Amino acid sequence: xxxxxxxxxxxxxxxxxxxxxxxxxxxxxxxxxxxxxxxxxxxxxxxxxxxxxxxxxxxxxxxxxxxxxxxxxxxxxxxxxxxxxxxxxxxxxxxxxxxxxxxxxxxxxxxxxxxxxxxxxxxxxxxxxxxxxxxxxxxxxxxxxxxxxxxxxxxxxxxxxxxxxxxxxxxxxxxxxxxxxxxxxxxxxxxxxxxxxxxxxxxxxxxxxxxxxxxxxxxxxxxxxxxxxxxxxxxxxxxxxxxx
Amino acid sequence: xxxxxxxxxxxxxxxxxxxxxxxxxxxxxxxxxxxxxxxxxxxxxxxxxxxxxxxxxxxxxxxxxxxxxxxxxxxxxxxxxxxxxxxxxxxxxxxxxxxxxxxxxxxxxxxxxxxxxxxxxxxxxxxxxxxxxxxxxxxxxxxxxxxxxxxxxxxxxxxxxxxxxxxxxxxxxxxxxxxxxxxxxxxxxxxxxxxxxxxxxxxxxxxxxxxxxxxxxxxxxxxxxxxxxxxxxxxxxxxxxxxx
DNA sequence: TCCTTTAATGAGCTTGACTCGAAAATACCG
DNA sequence: CGGTATTTTCGAGTCAAGCTCATTAAAGGA
Numbered sequence: 001x002x003x004x005x006x007x008x009x010x011x012x013x014x015x016x017x018x019x020x021x022x023x024x025x026x027x028x029x030x031x032x033x034x035x036x037x038x039x040x041x042x043x044x045x046x047x048x049x050x051x052x053x054x055x056x057x058x059x060x061x062x063x064x065x066x067x068x069x070x071x072x073x074x075x076x077x078x079x080x081x082x083x084x085x086x087x088x089x090x091x092x093x094x095x096x097x098x099x100x101x102x103x104x105x106x107x108x109x110x111x112x113x114x115x116x117x118x119x120x121x122x123x124x125x126x127x128x129x130x131x132x133x134x135x136x137x138x139x140x141x142x143x144x145x146x147x148x149x150x151x152x153x154x155x156x157x158x159x160x161x162x163x164x165x166x167x168x169x170x171x172x173x174x175x176x177x178x179x180x181x182x183x184x185x186x187x188x189x190x191x192x193x194x195x196x197x198x199x200x201x202x203x204x205x206x207x208x209x210x211x212x213x214x215x216x217x218x219x220x221x222x223x224x225x226x227x228x229x230x231x232x233x234x235x236x237x238x239x240x241x242x243x244x
Numbered sequence: 245x246x247x248x249x250x251x252x253x254x255x256x257x258x259x260x261x262x263x264x265x266x267x268x269x270x271x272x273x274x275x276x277x278x279x280x281x282x283x284x285x286x287x288x289x290x291x292x293x294x295x296x297x298x299x300x301x302x303x304x305x306x307x308x309x310x311x312x313x314x315x316x317x318x319x320x321x322x323x324x325x326x327x328x329x330x331x332x333x334x335x336x337x338x339x340x341x342x343x344x345x346x347x348x349x350x351x352x353x354x355x356x357x358x359x360x361x362x363x364x365x366x367x368x369x370x371x372x373x374x375x376x377x378x379x380x381x382x383x384x385x386x387x388x389x390x391x392x393x394x395x396x397x398x399x400x401x402x403x404x405x406x407x408x409x410x411x412x413x414x415x416x417x418x419x420x421x422x423x424x425x426x427x428x429x430x431x432x433x434x435x436x437x438x439x440x441x442x443x444x445x446x447x448x449x450x451x452x453x454x455x456x457x458x459x460x461x462x463x464x465x466x467x468x469x470x471x472x473x474x475x476x477x478x479x480x481x482x483x484x485x486x487x488x
Numbered sequence: 489t490c491c492t493t494t495a496a497t498g499a500g501c502t503t504g505a506c507t508c509g510a511a512a513a514t515a516c517c518g
Numbered sequence: 519c520g521g522t523a524t525t526t527t528c529g530a531g532t533c534a535a536g537c538t539c540a541t542t543a544a545a546g547g548a
Contacts, residue, residue, distance in 0.1 A: 015495090040536065050497040052538080061536065119363045161421050162441050166410070169417030173409035189483055196476035197406050204448045227471070233478050240485055259526095284505065294528040296507080305505065 019057055022047045027068045031112045035065055035120060065120060066129060072113045073133045076106060080140045092148035093199050093207070099144060100171060100195045107175040108191075114172075138164055154206045163206060170198060263301055266291045271312045275356045279309055279364060309364060310373065316357045317377045320350060324384045336392035337443050337451075343388060344415060344439045351419040352435070358416075382408055398450045401477060407450060414442060 025047035029038045040061060044051040058064040080102060087098040107114055117129050141164055148154040174194045181190065269291035273282045284305060288295040302308040324346060331342040351358055361373050385408055392398040418438045425434065 039534095051536090052498065053496055055537065056495070159437070159441075162418065162438060165417035165421055166414040166445070169413035169415070170410040171413070172417075173413030174406065177405055177409055192483065193403075193476065193480045194406060196479070197403075200476060201410070201445065201449050205445050230471070230474055230478065233482075237478065237481055237485070295505095296528050297526080299506070300526070 018049070022049070022054060022057055022064070023068055023071060026064050027072075030065060030068060030116065035061075035116060062120070065116070069113065069117050069120070069129050070133050072110070073117070073129065073137055076110070077133075077137045077140070079106070080137065084140055084144065092144065092151065092153040093203055095144055096148075096202055097195060097199045099141060100167070100198045101191065103168070104171050104175055104178075104191050104195060107172060108179060111175070111179060138168065141167055152208060154202075155208055158206050163202075166201075167198065170201075262293070266293070266298060266301055266308075267312055267315060270308050271316075274309060274312060274360060279305075279360060306364070309360070313357065313361050313364070313373050314377050316354070317361070317373065317381055320354075321377075321381045321384070323350070324381065328384055328388065336388065336395065336397040337447055339388055340392075340446055341439060341443045343385060344411070344442045345435070347412070348415050348419055348422075348435050348439060351416060352423060355419065355423060382412065385411055396452060398446075399452055402450050407446075410445075411442065414445075 022043070026038075026043050029043045029046060032038075038061075040054060041051050043064075044054055047054075054064065058067060080099065083098055083102045084095065087095055089095050089098065120128060142160060145154065145158075145160055145163055149156055149158065171194070178190050178194070266287070270282075270287050273287045273290060276282075282305075284298060285295050287308075288298055291298075298308065302311060324343065327342055327346045328339065331339055333339050333342065364372060386404060389398065389402075389404055389407055393400055393402065415438070422434050422438070
């Protein structure tokens, strides 16, 4: 009977909804108090359920945290994929710039979760964010890089995992440096240079000679044009500085 | 009498020795079981003292951990300084290679402590390894880099903290990648390429024209890369000026 | 409506960091 | 040396928080 299927579905839906409520409550409490500081009782209270009920959904506090983190990383992955879909640039370096800008901003914005991810992984050896979730996130970079190699924009002998470590490692440390900057106002302005630097690094270290040609600024003439432009800009800057 | 002065000294020495015993025991237990897994009782037993005695030396478990970590980082710093003293190479890139090789090996060898350092810093916001200790460690890189700039081996417009983040960030992620490799036998062989890559990266990205010519990556592509870098720097300057 | 199955609950159990009063060791003084 | 003051050590006891489980409530099915 149809009446049979419908309750069965609504029941499951109800459970899933409750699971979502628990997850949301846990997320809020974990962000506020960190892993150790979060009290299961408070999470239960916020979710509007008894403390014991949580344990019929998640084995332990650590696994609850894990679920929160995996949900978070899935969201990050989706956003990164969206960025790669919606970015206009078609060349590797333009797309890399978009990814770097997104990643850096995301790491700074969600530093709580990033930190909790690695803190848990390091502290609690039994429970850690499944490698697949992180792998899926960095897969966005991997695909971009491999495609860049296919198109001849990147050196074919470059090793993917080394490039990946340079990309994510540098950006994570940069994010930390930027966060440490006391003057919070300046933070957004520091992100640009870091991203530019990252792109320039990949260009100089992994780029092939062709890429310059491919970007349309062909040949010696293009270089001279750009030099003229830069010279003009520097003159402008000099005037400003001497005037101020 | 001399017999009077001696006990006074031996007393202090005795306390310091006991402190050292506690630290050593804690270090062993923390490495074996991680921060949460370590039991104060076990540390006390290993040190051959009562549990309460620990608390007359250290305020809390977290502070005990802190003392262990600071001792560890001081050792690392000393070793890194020794490496920079004893390395034969006089040029920047040769010395950088030595530092990178040392750091990568140290991170892999002491991954427990590295992880615990950042886990504690992230998890337990009240207690974290004093920034000075870490700063002292990276000061070895800073000094090397600044000297490279003074000697004209590195671009004078390079920004120190960005270079530092690239160096340590990339190496930490690389260390993690290497550790993840299942085949433990191959690990020593992977360290070489990573170090070489790091040096090559600094050469191509931060090296001055002289060294670029030496490595043969001169030509139109190299010029365009430098143009990109200049453009990025000018943008930064523009933003700073307009913002200020 | 009654029975079976599933879900929810919170009082209590367990564990481990930390406290504290007492005892042992040490230092000080006559 | 003997006695007293001070310091150091100790481990049983306290407390807090994650987790369990017997009980209760709800839902499903005939």
